[in-house]
Amino acid sequence: MTLAFDGLPLEIDTRPAVLDQFTVDETGRPGSRPRGVVYPADHDQVLAVVRWARDSKTPLIARGAGTSLEGHLLARGDEVILDLSQANSILDISPTDFTATVQPGVTRTRLNTAAAEFGLQFTVDPGADASLGGMAATNASGTTTVRYGGMRANVLALQAVFADGTAARLGRAVRKSSSGYDLKDLLIGSAGTLGIITELTVRLHPIPEWIHSLRISFPTVAETVDAAVEILGMSLPVSRLELVDAPSMAAINAFRGTSYPESPALFIDTESSSAAAVTADEQEIQRIALTHGAVDIATARSFGERHALWEDRHNLYFAVKSCNPGRRFLITDTAVPFSQIATTVDTTARLGDEFGLHVTIAGHIGDGNVHTIVPYTESETQAAAQFSDRVVRHALGVGGTATGEHGIGLAKKKYLRAEHGPAVDLMTAIKRTLDPNGLLNPDKILDA
Ligand SMILES: Cc1cc2nc3c(=O)[nH]c(=O)nc-3n(C[C@H](O)[C@H](O)[C@H](O)COP(=O)(O)OP(=O)(O)OC[C@H]3O[C@@H](n4cnc5c(N)ncnc54)[C@H](O)[C@@H]3O)c2cc1C
Structure with missing residues (x-):
């Protein structure tokens, strides 16, 4: 079926076999078959689709890479999926501003590959190869957040299309601003319920010259946590600090054919600009770990060794699945x-x-x-x-x-009032102002 939007012909796919692929997400929860799926490739095409949706009162569910975990993408049945995977151009990388400007469908690994050519990296790492638009919409974070922050800290500016068919640029591509209400951060974490993100300018960080990784095993969870908190308290420049419990280590051993101690462990990265400093930091981490009863310390200093150490941690979900x-x-x-x-x-x-x-x-x-x-x-x-x-x-x-x-999505809606109290009414008022007809990802975060 082909519809014309403001002179822009855009195909809406309504084939049942295609739509069936949108009835499940990573959670395995069943959803209904949406009415159709459309693949806009740029801001103007998103604008055209949203205006059509506004006029025809058709609900839309924006979709990035589809890796979210809380039922964010599941349809009631009357929605059209706005799949942004074709809006996937890297528009600019500025090594002097330490920024990248991208379309929302660009995935974090693609951006990292491109940024690496300039000695730069995009640090938010949710494990899955998510899209930048989806990551902003869920305020994603991950293993490196302890040092570099999550999406709110790393998205400087964005462009969004709203339910009334208008568009705006929110934020500026600068490190700080005290100008007006922070609407950019309102969109971040809003799960496609307040606006559709069509462009993002994100921070890039230099790839550190020196990184040492450690896997340290402890007798108990309490000792593992105490060691982690002391490492943080000493202000050591750790860029990853991950806890894995004993059953997780057993799953890793079974999946990877390794024989690590099956007790709680910390996976750590520490980074610096000189070999001497990173070595001193690594030694300090080992000292702290030993005072908390560490029973096994593995270090990884070369790229290959570090990669192998983190493969274990990154494969945990798949290790548990395979077990x-x-x-x-x-x-x-x-x-x-x-x-x-x-x-x-x-x-x-x-x-x-x-x-x-x-x-x-x-x-x-x-x-x-x-x-x-x-x-x-x-x-x-x-x-x-x-x-x-x-x-x-x-x-x-x-x-x-x-x-x-991971976000509220559908699955965690029932906890919103217990967590936020009357602030939920304020959230409802914001949603009603920006999307009075409930067209953007209806029923997610707040009841429709
Ligand atoms: C193995 C595994 C590990 C994971 N680990 C982590 C983790 O460590 N940290 C973490 O944060 N998450 C993690 N996740 C969850 C997931 O990767 C994140 O939620 C991710 O940010 C979703 O991005 P996506 O592109 O897949 O978005 P999607 O799943 O496609 O969409 C997510 C939400 O964003 C909205 N959306 C998508 N694009 C746009 C847009 N352009 N404009 C407006 N709204 C939009 C959608 O409507 C939906 O509500 C993990 C998932 C898996 C499968």
Whole structure:
């Protein structure tokens, strides 16, 4: 079916076999078949589609790489998917401004490949090869956030199309600004419910000359967490600080054929501009680890060694999947204050036992972000849901958040008021102002 928008002919694909691919996402939750899918390639085409949607009152779901984990992309059935994967040009890389300007469908690994030619990197790393638009829309973060921040810290400016068919540039390509209300940051994390991002200017960072990596095993989670907090407290220049529990290490061993100690561990990167400084920092990290009872310390200094060390951590999700064939997987994503990390990990493990589930716990501990991966069978569906609910309520009870980085989507909507109280009414008012007819990703974050 071909529709003409303001003279711009754009194909809407309505073939059932194609639409069926949009009925599931990474969560495995079932969604309904959307009405169609459209592939705009630039800002003007997005504008044209949104104006058509406004006039025909057709809801739209923006889509990047489709890796989100909270039902963000699932349709009710009346929506058209606005797939931005074709809007994928890198428009500019400025080595003097340390910025890149991209279309929203550019993936982070593509940007990194291009930036590396200038000795620069885009640091936000959610593990999956997500799109920059999707990462901004979920305020993604990841292993390097402890040093470089998540998307809010790294998106300087963006261009967006709103539900009324207008467009605006939000933010400026500068490191700081105190000018007006920060609408750029309002769009970041809004999951396609307030506007469609059609262009982003992001920060790039120099690739450090020297990086040393460590994998350090400890007898208990409490000692692992204490060591991590002391490393942070010493202001050591760590760019990654990840916690992996004993069952996770067992899964890694089974998947990778390794024989690492099956006890809690920290995966760490420390970086500097000189060999002497990075070595001194590495030694200080080892000293701190030993005072907290470290039982095994592996170091990786060459690119190849470091890559292999981080492959283990990055493959954790796939390791757990391969150890649990035929199961479905639930992932929790709470973030808590540092003082509550050890109790949170303990409580999570205890809840796993209580519900008879084999949970693995890992997290971006440098950000207080604790993930669990829960494999479950059909008959354990309810137990997994109850476990997840108790984990989230524990986090909220100790002053944390239901989601450190994955977002509210559909799955975590029920916790919004418990976390934000009357501020949810303010969020509703903002949504009504920007999208009065509820056309942009309806039912996500807030009820339609
Ligand atoms: C193995 C694995 C590991 C992961 N680890 C992490 C992690 O460490 N940290 C983390 O943050 N996430 C993680 N994720 C989740 C996921 O990668 C992130 O949520 C990512 O930011 C989603 O980007 P995407 O391009 O896939 O977006 P999509 O899934 O396509 O969309 C996500 C949301 O953004 C909206 N959206 C997409 N593009 C636009 C646009 N141009 N304008 C407006 N709205 C838009 C969509 O409507 C949707 O609501 C992980 C996922 C997997 C599968």
